[in-house]
Amino acid sequence: MKDISYILNHLGEDRDKYFGAVAPPIIQTSNFSLPSIQHLRDAMMNELDHHLYSRGNNPTVEILRKKIAALEETEDALILSSGAAAIATAVIGLVEKGDHVVCVQNPYSWTTHLLDKFLPRFGVHATFANGSRIEDIAAAIQPNTKVIFLESPNTMIFGIQDLKACSALARQNGIITCIDNSCASPIFQQPTRFGIDIILHSATKYINGHSDVVAGVICGTKALIRQIFERAYMVLGPILSPSDAALILRGLRTLPIRIERSHSSSMKIASRLAKHPAVLQVIHPWMDDFPQKELVRRQMSGHGGLFSFLLHSTNSEKIFKFVESLDAFLLAVSWGGHESLIFPVAAVHNLPGKEAPPFPVNLIRLYIGLEDAEVLWSDLEKGLAVFLD
Numbered sequence: 001m002k003d004i005s006y007i008l009n010h011l012g013e014d015r016d017k018y019f020g021a022v023a024p025p026i027i028q029t030s031n032f033s034l035p036s037i038q039h040l041r042d043a044m045m046n047e048l049d050h051h052l053y054s055r056g057n058n059p060t061v062e063i064l065r066k067k068i069a070a071l072e073e074t075e076d077a078l079i080l081s082s083g084a085a086a087i088a089t090a091v092i093g094l095v096e097k098g099d100h101v102v103c104v105q106n107p108y109s110w111t112t113h114l115l116d117k118f119l120p121r122f123g124v125h126a127t128f129a130n131g132s133r134i135e136d137i138a139a140a141i142q143p144n145t146k147v148i149f150l151e152s153p154n155t156m157i158f159g160i161q162d163l164k165a166c167s168a169l170a171r172q173n174g175i176i177t178c179i180d181n182s183c184a185s186p187i188f189q190q191p192t193r194f195g196i197d198i199i200l201h202s203a204t205k206y207i208n209g210h211s212d213v214v215a216g217v218i219c220g221t222k223a224l225i226r227q228i229f230e231r232a233y234m235v236l237g238p239i240l241s242p243s244d245a246a247l248i249l250r251g252l253r254t255l256p257i258r259i260e261r262s263h264s265s266s267m268k269i270a271s272r273l274a275k276h277p278a279v280l281q282v283i284h285p286w287m288d289d290f291p292q293k294e295l296v297r298r299q300m301s302g303h304g305g306l307f308s309f310l311l312h313s314t315n316s317e318k319i320f321k322f323v324e325s326l327d328a329f330l331l332a333v334s335w336g337g338h339e340s341l342i343f344p345v346a347a348v349h350n351l352p353g354k355e356a357p358p359f360p361v362n363l364i365r366l367y368i369g370l371e372d373a374e375v376l377w378s379d380l381e382k383g384l385a386v387f388l389d
């Protein structure tokens, strides 16, 4: 059993080196001097594990790197300037021209963009499969499939993939599995336990948790991390600054407390919404009526604050009135911070020049932050009254 308290409070920190300071120093430097030619040669041979230049490795960022790898139970990790950079850098580091990727349907929008628009320009193509059916994933595999890309639970509608079945299928076919694990966080789901190779997060969400940094992480074996580092990370340069890494280290200290609070408040609000006359259906993986409930309980130990619900009404005007009437929920994209958010899919239907999203107009996504659940509920209840007259 890993000791999360040790990881969050001590692992990777070498306080003797910096006057016993409890908070790690921000080593704000681009460059490092070496004491001898031999040291310089060693560092040039292995930039990932030495301090040569901050595009490769920086001591403040490295503390975060060690903690994240330990949380995900992997040998190593890379820290990047966004979750989108983590997804793109990982996939680019794993594929060659002519390779194929199988991905779950409707992943995070910029994952779709990477696989459907960006990588085809370089001769890498993708097939999107129904992630809740292992037969569909198996059927999408081609002789040149190099990567299976999972996102469980996935964006907006929280579809779950059977991670053990997916990793077994991939192994039989010599394929590497990647998962976007942002939604479950490293607290509620450890994909390595089910044989997944590469774990990705938007650290912008729960890991930092304070809505003041955009960042991402890639976790995996030393060999895979080194491959991604040498073939993509050093070329693309998607690094996080030491000061942003220090902010994330601060946010990380409270990760379990924050996500447990979001989880319990979201359960209270989801169960009340499910009984509300304006609500058609609540989509929350931890609720008893969630279709893949058994798989959820096998793979995850909690869910967090993000869920969706469908209204009976498809009247956009009324939906906008409801959303704009709220005081305790901010109208915004993203999630995972201290503050509760609402995102109505109706807002992004009929955007000039944009494809319609693959979700219905009456779908609302909520993120439950750290506020008092009763305050949040009374705000929602007041707003939902617009649908009742």
Ligand SMILES: *Cc1c(COP(=O)(O)O)cnc(C)c1O
Residues within 6 Å of the ligand: 082, 083, 084, 085, 108, 155, 180, 182, 183, 201, 202, 203, 204, 205, 214, 215, 216, 334
């Ligand atoms: C936000 C998000 C991302 C992208 O992360 P950024 O840090 O915004 O680049 C990727 N995957 C999921 C599931 C997300 O919610």
